[in-house]
Amino acid sequence: MSRQPNRLPSGGRIDRAMPLGFRFDGRSYTGYAGDTLASALLANDVHLVGRSFKYHRPRGILGLGAEEPNALIQLARGNRSEPNLRATQVELFDGLDADSQNRWPCLKYDVGAVNSALHRLFPAGFYYKTFMWPASLWMTYEEVIRNAAGLGKAPEGPDPDRYEHMHAHPDVLIVGAGPAGLAAALAAGRTGARVILADEQAEFGGSLLSDDDVFINGKSGRDWVAEVVAELASMPAVTLLPRTCVHGYFDHNYLLAAERVTDHIGAVVPNTPRQRLWKIRARQVVLATGTLERPLVFRDNDRPGVMLSTAARGYAVRYGVAAGRRPLVVTGHDDGYRTALAYAARGIQLAGIVDLRPDPSGALVDAAREKGIDILAGHSVAGTHGGHRVEGVDVAEMNADGTGLAKITRRIDCDLVAMCGGFNPTVHLFSQSRGKLRWDADMNAFVPAKVHDTTHAPQRSVGGCAGVMSVAQSIKDGIKEGLEAARATGSTARQPAAPAVEEPGIGAHRTIWVLPSDKPVGHKGKHFVDFQNDVTAADLNLAAREGYRSIEHVKRYTTTGMGTDQGKTSNVNALAIVAATLGTDIPAVGTTTFRPPYTPTTIGAYGGRNIGALFDPVRTTAVDSWHRANGAQFEHVGQWMRPWYYPKAGETMRQAVDRECLAARNAVGILDASTLGKIDVRGKDAAEFLNRVYSNAWMKLGIGKCRYGLMLNDAGFVMDDGVTTRLADDHFHMTTTTGGAAGVLGHLEEHLQTEWPDLEVYLTSVTEQWSVASICGAKCRDLLAALCDDIDLSNEAFPFMAMKEGTVAGIPARVYRISFTGELSFEINVPRRYGMALWEVLMAAGEKHGITPYGTEAMHVLRAERGFIIVGQETDGSVTPIDLGMDWIVSKQKVDFIGKRGLFRPDLMLPDRKQLVGLLTEDPSEVLPEGGQIVEDVKPAPPMTMLGHVTSSYYSVNCGRSIAMALVKGGHARKGDTLSVPLAGKTVKVTVTDPVFFDLEGSRRDG
Amino acid sequence: MQLIPCPWCGPRDDAEFHYGAEAHVARPAVPSERSDAEWEAYLYLRRNTKGPFAERWLHTNGCRRWFNVIRDTYTHEIFASYKPGEPMPDIDQLTAKKDA
């Protein structure tokens, strides 16, 4: 076990009584409860945590939290493995096992040859230039990039963890629990409003956890945090969500947040999801997301040990870790002095403070001088030394305007460079909500200017994210805006008094976007802007010189800001550098769009429980268990599971389907037809309504009679078909295709509501009220007669296309004499609860007739033998009844029906439209593939003029040969012609026929 | 994720709805009297307004009723919702009131 050489002897919000063992890149270390992986690694003097994306340079920890661009790790093993996590945000737990993500070919060893090769490979616009030319080399590049680039690895199997979704409708959602957010929550919470306070970190407090120089009401900032959190926790209407990153801000105050429920435990907790996705619709939103510090851009500013100043301070104050034993602070801002003082207060000798300002002054500067810290005013860092860790910097005095060096450089040794380039308000969520930003020239940063929609998405930004840098003002603003937000929702209380805050005064800062060096940018080293994507100041200069003017284009060209960190540390520096190159100001270059998510979020959280069987409902019939017990193979039809065929032991699919097809004609076949859509149509205008939505006539259909109808859309194309039966003068039972039921109901409802509200018609989906056993074949009348004594089944009493009510095996039933096979057929409808009983009775009574259950495949063959279409197979949304040869079903008498006007558009009347025909292959055993293309002139190779395609194709045992249906250009006039279907390796000759292959005179339907 | 005000159910998440494009496009009363061009326009031509727009919505996973909404297609601001058959409000007046 290691000894944590950089752990300070005391301090920090860690539990020294709780050591935790962990592994990083296969080596064992120890940290403490309360550490992040990053703080624990630094405690163990591990700075080198990755290799850079393009140049493969050694990289260290740069930040303290979400902004981290370098320390990307892959956590855990097997199917729980997760890439792209930031070590700065991963809470340490015992047994944590992480790998650095970017380390090819090896984290520790530099590969010179690879480096120099990659050097040439990756200029600005590399991706564009590579994709453009030469295309043939892309495969080669891609292999190198995939190895070189730390994109992480996806697990190979399903994620074993569980994720859940929560819906919340708070009065006030407060994002961020730093001083401003806590104050807002307190003020809003005291009104009794329903408040959610979410923070991405494990502990509330924000910057107050990392600063030891802020005192509130005479106590440390951390004590004030504890008091406020205790009061909030006691409020029943307040929900506290630590470890919850609000990462998306959408229309009308809809926000998404991912809560890490068990990640920090490192084990599966029973009955607990790993993460929860919160879907929050808030009446009021208070954004208190703080700031992100900007790095400084200087030569070779990417060596491990160069980190953000606030990060270096946070490791020392919050985690009790000295990120260096000889730190150098580089700053143009008073805040950098706080880091120097924090290290000095812990007995660590500073290498100095390089201050960009020629004449720094103020309380913090005085305090540093008192501590004897060497201050190099008006100096620049011209470059750095070191390999796997920074060892020193070259510094020199700058000229007055900061564009060059005034003196020769000298080296200062150090093992930590804490840099402060100023602060960017974290405006990501504000910007996602389409708020407008404004460039604040004093702060040198973008700040919120105008809320997008104050009516539907009322929100306020407070504290750092609003550009307020003092804790005192942040708390004041938090109290005021938190209370106003609550008041806007109707809750109120007295305004809490603002506490007295003691904090260091912050004076004027100086911003220099690229620190001057003794060599021009792009020579003898690299000035990194985007650490994650390896974009340098030279790359941005090049892009500007190559003519890119818009930051959105520069971003795509150079890939700056396009990593998993979304440019949290790089975007403003990049903008400033591009603006300077173009000789324009920053607002003129614009700002890139902030898009959700704020930080990478696991797909599992979005999926929640909507995976596997719960992804989409599976609908089953009342007879489903019988089908399963009897070996049915199933197919999905829409959401339904339908038996496809019922193979007996040793049977192939073809053998089973042949057997089923023979039995369905010559003995008795039985089909579970329960899945057909059924709509109850009722009301005094029901017949008139059907007359308008079907292409044929309905007014005179007799009670107890059935009629087949084609439903068209108003363009004239077939959208559905089915048989509808008149139950009473004002009452019809409509059936639809299995997959089309919901769409048909929607189509009918829409026309009733929006076009014909004067019609009195009521529609009710009754698909699941009925279980339907369809029996057909030579013996089916005998079978039904044995079970039914109250319906006369003779052709005279019960003709084709009629419905009778009676009882079958004692079960109340509606029996329809309709047929989709062309065979004598009865469709027995019983209430669903009797479905299984009916089926079993039919099977038992049918045994002596050779009753055979058949599935959808045999059903398809049987209907194709008779030339009956299937909507969606013979039609594709561009097929009319005329194309199908079904002119007989298009009423000439009706003035109007949906689709009538459309049918008479000129294009739909052209003679060479694709029309439905039958195809017979020259070789009767050849079964064409469905989708096969049909041509007249066969060429040795494509392209050939295609006339159409095969829509249905089967081997028909009843016909003793293969049969097919097809849509063929001008097909109705081609009957008798020979055409060809070119396939891989052969061409099949076919004869065009009528699409009817069996029982041509249609005599079998009466038995 | 917009909050769509159903005139019967109240404001609901847009996941419950289907969008129905431009409102107040009536199906011609006597289609046979319409020219091919007029029928094509009825079937396929819809305005694609950037800004306040009268459009149809269907509360599919709620009351299953159609209704109309005046909504800014760019800002997603919603100014009014009303039942089918009710007259279209004066959009200029609605949006002007908002700006005031």
Ligand SMILES: [Zn+2]
């Ligand atoms: Zn509704």
